[in-house]
Amino acid sequence: MTAILTYAFKNLPTTSKWALKFSIRPLSCSSQLRAAPAVQTKTKKTLAKPNIRNIVVVDGVRTPFLLSGTSYKDLMPHDVARAALTGLLHRTSVPKEVVDYIIFGTVIQEVKTSNVAREAALGAGFSDKTPAHTVTMACISANQAMTTGVGLIASGQCDVVVAGGVELMSDIPIRHSRKMRKLMLDLNKAKSVGQRLSVISKFRLNFLAPELPAVAEFSTSETMGHSADRLAAAFAVSRLEQDEYALRSHSLAKKAQDEGLLSDVVPFKVPGKDTVTKDNGIRPSSLEQMAKLKPAFIRPYGTVTAANSSFLTDGASAMLIMAEEKALAMGYKPKAYLRDFMYVSQDPKDQLLLGPTYATPKVLEKAGLTMNDIDAFEFHEAFSGQILANFKAMDSDWFAQNYMGRKTKIGLPPLEKFNNWGGSLSLGHPFGATGCRLVMAAANRLRKEGGQYGLVAACAAGGQGHAMIVEAYPK
Amino acid sequence: MEFHDPPISASQSAGIIGKLFCKFILKYLFLIGYICRNFTESSALLTRTHINYGVKGDVAVIRINSPNSKVNTLNKELHSEFIEVMNEIWASDQIRSAVLISSKPGCFIAGADINMLAACKTPQEVTQISQEAQRTFEKLEKSTKPVVAAISGSCLGGGLELAVSCQYRIATKDRKTVLGTPEVLLGILPGAGGTQRLPKMVGVPAAFDMMLTGRNIRADRAKKMGLVDQLVEPLGPGLKPPEERTIEYLEEVAITFAKGLADKKISPKRDKGLVEKLTAYAMTIPFVRQQVYKKVEEKVRKQTKGLYPAPLKIIDVVKTGIEQGSDAGYLSESQKFGELAMTKESKALMGLYHGQVLCKKNKFGAPQKDVKHLAILGAGLMGAGIAQVSVDKGLKTLLKDATLTGLGRGQQQVFKGLNDKVKKKALTSFERDSIFSNLTGQLDYQGFEKADMVIEAVFEDLSLKHRVLKEVEAVIPDHCVFASNTSALPISEIAAVSKRPEKVIGMHYFSPVDKMQLLEIITTEKTSKDTSASAVAVGLKQGKVIIVVKDGPGFYTTRCLAPMMSEVIRILQEGVDPKKLDSLTTSFGFPVGAATLVDEVGVDVAKHVAEDLGKAFGERFGGGNPELLTQMVSKGFLGRKSGKGFYIYQEGVKNKNLNSDMDSILASLKIPPKSEVSSDEDIQFRLVTSFVNEAVMCLQEGILATPAEGDIGAVFGLGFPPCLGGPFCFVDLYGAQKLVDRLKKYEAAYGKQFTPCQLLADHANSPNKKFYQ
16 A cells, blocks of 8 residues: 555655546547547446436535635634535526525534524525435435435426535534533423522532533544544554555645645635635644654544544535436536435444445445446545555455455556545534535546546544545536 | 242352452452463564564554463563563664564463463572563663553553553553452462562552452553552544543553653652651551551451461562662562462462352353343342342343332342442443343233243242243243252252253352352253353353263252251250351351351251251261251241341341340250361361362262362352362362361261262372362
């Protein structure tokens, strides 16, 4: 692994060119396919299915993803979500009244706006006649929002859906303790002065201890970083490998940002602050600097550090999904098809973050594709250790046979096609919003690099996972 | 049909005994770190069989892996190989530090070889073994090349003493990894420097707690105590099986620490918490130390009634080490170790350990079909208890009762049992919920068609049991076993109405089921071998220690208890105060006094059993006048459950008072005591000999298959004094002739109840005959 990575680093500046050389791909397949050599042949020309509507992404946008506690820190989640929605309206010029439904994903809910999709949509100027709901599925909440939309369109319930996601880690609901809450509720119910006094007399100082939302699994009480560290150890992923991978992510993100490839980002004028135009978590460092950091979870000998983990992020994303015929009828030139998708789940203790490994072969098989057919891989990077552990799992016959019920391994995604414009480690990871970013990155990369199929995969708390095939829309 | 909450039965009495008793000694016996292995001299001495090492960089990795065994035990071979290896490591210029690790995933070193001690004939031999180990461990402790003990799995007894002699300890944080000094449970003490090193390492109070209770300490607790320096989390699936990779990871982490220690980048010294610092400071004051010794000694004397020599010697040895320096401490440790190993108590406890290992095996082999779906009839105390120990081992369990209230009570009992574990942090709330979902409560027979085994725990009434059996047989599949949880009803009578008597068996649980380890399985003439195999397999899965006995009135356990109970009544009739009787029995080693026992069992139950067994065995089970119990029942003095028995029970009141209303009953039934058999000692022996005589008779009649099962049943189920090792061990150690003499003396006074049985008489006649050879 180290070797592959260092190789990739040395060749960083040339990577994209080099990749391009290989992936000058038949975009409008039919004509070129005939001409293309056999090795280049896709297993499938298209993933359209008879009697099922084709569903397309018209376009998608996101606010810049910011380190939590920076420019968005005084906002509320629906403010950030609204920025993504207005950005989408602006980008696509979609008439508000054609939007049938709006779905947003979010993880840590602001209690006041628990249906954040509705609050954001109203504020963004969508029609008050357009219903909206909010979904949650940990880090794949936005994926769930998209696939819910896909379901609505495929079943003929809707033609136009807006899907997105939002997370604001700058502010989280810190609650009173259960005891204090109970006391306050009892006090509310108490009628006479005597009753009130008797309730108040039950007060103890420790009731004031607040209750923080934990980034820990409810079932195992283990924090995700801790689990990632154990996962990395289980697959014998070294600290150096993890730091190298994180450096790769940051370097590629920096490059993509500098080259203006992150076209899904829309500027956001934050009230009372300057307009935010780009992600602020991209910080390519050096291996030496990174090596100095102490382990963040398993101390003192663990391998997961702040530098090789994704950071707490604020941000929102939104995407316009339509039935293909509707999009064409409205004169849009869609960016991509949303094709087969798959949700998986496994042991939340020891396989918390292995979702991509389980989901990838299943979605490929469902779509009738192979790893070789994929031109753009966009995997959610929760931790370097998690990505590398997934790589090792995908590259292991032993793991495939003993844990996945497969005869052979899935195989490694080629690194030159993998998260080429950075990933969650560098761009940031607003839990509820990442899914849309992954799909837009895949779609935009396919257009830019010239490829037909993209594979999006992500892991999520609860031991769940998701994968989806994105097919480039013929130019 | 109705299922009632079964009244507390004789077996439950035992439960209560057990419960109190457990606190002191037996609870952890099954986890004891002493393992017996027959070590043969077959392997050549040239190649090392137990220990090998490799060198990684400048770190030697010493791997312990005793051949042909699931566990590593500290025996002479392993010891001498360890010395060899260490000498090579110390001599090597290339090696700067070492890691000590076991290649067996569930076991670091489970303890010293019990047979090595048993083979010794004199205290001096044992002392010598101790001194050799002390020397090796001292050399290890003073090693200039740091040695890191990487602990995964049980690290007990001598294994822990080895680990604490190393410079650093890293342990896997999983449930299998436990550290402890269980020597006291075998009547001995940590004899390889443990009594000297532990007080320094974890502080005097904590060290006393470890050594005097013998309790197992989980890794996370050990870290907090300072017994280990680092924890390693167990790993999940990766590129190898999780256990294998976890050990490998432990080794990798240990190597980095070994290097760090050798490079002086890591300090082996630990930061102590404030409380620890204060305790340590307090212990530097001689007066405080004296107070601690005094307090601990008082507590031990109170709990052991002076019947167990080991705890007092442990205190003594620790004290010697602290007050007179380590040379004196080591010397005292090895000498006392030698003395203790030769005591009757130690032999008795070791015998129990052997018996317990035996009773953890399925002598019928694996059943044809694994029991996966279990159904329990009756959600009373017993039914729900059985359900609790089944669901937490992953058995899908149906719990059926006749009423929603009864069922709800049972379900709540199971939940509470599990929730108590959550409070003690032995389970997480999530684990509790997921375990609880294995339980289905219901009022009908839905799902019984899938049951592999049905255990009925309905009211002890033969006609009800018959009705239930017939109803169940109409719905269960052919292979399903029908087990009856009864404490006295003969299984063959229950099976009489069965269409398939080969599938009927008795499973006599003891209450509280989740605390009591014993399960008495009763087979009839017709019970098939596979049915027995199934019942034992389920019992083992439930974590029980199992004795298998033949059917008969009272089986084994209830039958042994009955004559003793009858004698209790007579003694009370003769005017002995219940309090006095209690203190006589507890000072003999029984965990609960005899009068209290009747109250705990329930006077009505005692009456019921006395009548039933009285009918079956006639005059032999006579003695006290059952009228005493009848009168108590008629006045509502049913014991603890009704608030009054021999004593008065009040919620929240700790010291119970005698029930003065009993005076008139006792007065009306008073019989004159016979002065020749009424000394304190005679009273004790009248109780014990009647018990022992009946137990031996059970062996004679073939109710019991082996004396070991008899001992285990009596100690684990009925609270027979563990320091005596059970009735059979007691006969061997005390002498059959002396017992027969006593019985004859009592026979002369009272008649047939004390007639020694033939087998006991045989043993008395030929002094070479022993139950344990």
